[in-house]
Amino acid sequence: MPLTPTGRLVADAAAANRGLAAFNVITVEHAEAIVAGAERAGLPVILQISQNAVKFHGGRLGPIAAATAAVAELSTVDCALHLDHVEDLALLRQAPAHRFGSVMYDGSTLPYAENVAATRDAAAYCHEHGLWLESELGEVGGKDGAHAPGVRTDPGEAREFVAATGVDALAVAVGSSHAMTSRSASLDHALIERIAAAVPVPLVLHGSSGVPDDELAAAVRAGMVKINIGTALNIAFTGAVRTVLAGDDKLVDPRKYLVPARDAMADAVAHFLTVLAGR
Secondary structure, eight states, rough: OOOOHHHHHHHHHHTTOOOOOEOOOOOOOHHHHHHHHHHHHOOOOOEEEHHHHHHTTTTTHHHHHHHHHHHTTTTTTOOEEEEEOOOOOOTTTTGGGTTTTTEOOTTTTTTTTHHHHHHHHHHHHHHHHHHEEEEEEEEOBBSSSTOOOOOOOOOOHHHHHHHOOOOOOEESSSSBBTOOOOSSSOOOHHHHHHHHHHHHOOEEOOOGSSSOHHHHHHHHHHHHEEEEEOOOHHHHHHHHHHHHHOTTTTTTTTHHHHHHHHHHHHHHHHHHHHHHOOO
């Protein structure tokens, strides 16, 4: 079926009081696994490509975006295409041509006033081109620079930021951290509730791979809507590859380990979607 606008999927999830997962695509196998897992769960999903993934593909957005869109359009569930953690405005401006429904502009490393100005400009461009825009306030752990552990988003500042920029969704820092390989993060659910009450747009949780199932479910109940998941798929992928290669040191056909790796990612996708839907 055709790609579904991200904003529509997010609005539907918010109205139903359930979470909507957005999974990171690095390879075509990621895209295939995300769609397979979503079909197994019978739930909509967002496939997102980050600026770092574009760098991995030699700085070329077109090929991986086209492949991901093609996989998504063969799905029996609603799928949206999202361009994630964009700091390069030249990359952001490529989104309309490659059929993205949304972009996450990341100005979180900038001083507050500069972040507001840059995000406002990004929002104006996106809305002019029919794109839904997510941005970030606060500093989610697990990355260098602004992404320092322990920082939290202030609800009052979040309200002012949304009003000043016109963003459609806001990623906030409430205790999660990017690139966690253990699911041990503890979220500040009271803070999530306060931010959700303060801003008129859906909230986004980054770094969700390190958050246990019960914490994710509680975060959705507290007001989170879009839940970003990346590292968990890579853990499943790499674990399956290691297992296959450890069992046959003469194996050279990548299909022999990519199939179980893709299946393992699909299992992870179905699991997270089910948890976030409250099933």
